[in-house]
Amino acid sequence: MLRRRLRYSLVPLVLIAALALLVLRSRLGIGSPSAELLRAWFRTPEIRPTLISRLAEPCPNAPFLLPSEGFVGFLYADPTAPYTPFAPHTGIDIFGDGAPGTVPVHAAYDGYLTRLPEWRSTVIIRHPSDPLQPERQIWTYYTHMASENGVQSYIVDDFPPGTSEKFVKRGTLLGYQGLYSGAPYRIGLHVHFSIVLSAPDGSFRNETHIGNTLDPSPYLGFNVDARRQPTLPVRCGS
Numbered sequence: 001m002l003r004r005r006l007r008y009s010l011v012p013l014v015l016i017a018a019l020a021l022l023v024l025r026s027r028l029g030i031g032s033p034s035a036e037l038l039r040a041w042f043r044t045p046e047i048r049p050t051l052i053s054r055l056a057e058p059c060p061n062a063p064f065l066l067p068s069e070g071f072v073g074f075l076y077a078d079p080t081a082p083y084t085p086f087a088p089h090t091g092i093d094i095f096g097d098g099a100p101g102t103v104p105v106h107a108a109y110d111g112y113l114t115r116l117p118e119w120r121s122t123v124i125i126r127h128p129s130d131p132l133q134p135e136r137q138i139w140t141y142y143t144h145m146a147s148e149n150g151v152q153s154y155i156v157d158d159f160p161p162g163t164s165e166k167f168v169k170r171g172t173l174l175g176y177q178g179l180y181s182g183a184p185y186r187i188g189l190h191v192h193f194s195i196v197l198s199a200p201d202g203s204f205r206n207e208t209h210i211g212n213t214l215d216p217s218p219y220l221g222f223n224v225d226a227r228r229q230p231t232l233p234v235r236c237g238s
């Protein structure tokens, strides 16, 4: 009897706790603003055309080109799995509609491209002068351009492993979106794009820490910060 009463008295407590958690999530911006649409992207491919952002030119008053065509579906600072509120997503994921190795990835801005000898799916471009803060140097980082097992790279032949400081113009074809993540889980075809700060010695900082990266929103001309109620799909000025 006592146990049953205890059980019933716990019900409202659990409900209140669940409600508080929901309110807290929305207040703190915890949770993914794009999770539902991203699920729909994979479950219902027919809706993909309505979610795709396609930009041949940068947005007005923005310096960077959106480097690939697709659904900008996992945003900057998203704290949800496989990321956490303590180690959130450091860039944006653009999900292309096509087979692996067919959706082009372009340089977001003029700079000097490097591909380390061990990089299968990744290139990084050095921009000596940040177009929004000209006194500093920044980098743009592009990854997942390889087949799922990593054997076939989808980076174009112009940039073989070991490429160092090769000048590229904004819009230069870098490679194609792939499934390779280097992680045990599968995310789906996309390219990960991030803006990385320079270390004092001029090298790029560790891209996996959000403190070493910048919110790409002002560079792209639309809000891609998961903490600031983004509008999806993104459009210039959204």
Ligand SMILES: [Zn+2]
Pocket (backbone or CB within 6 Å): 074, 089, 091, 092, 093, 191, 192, 193
């Ligand atoms: Zn990513």
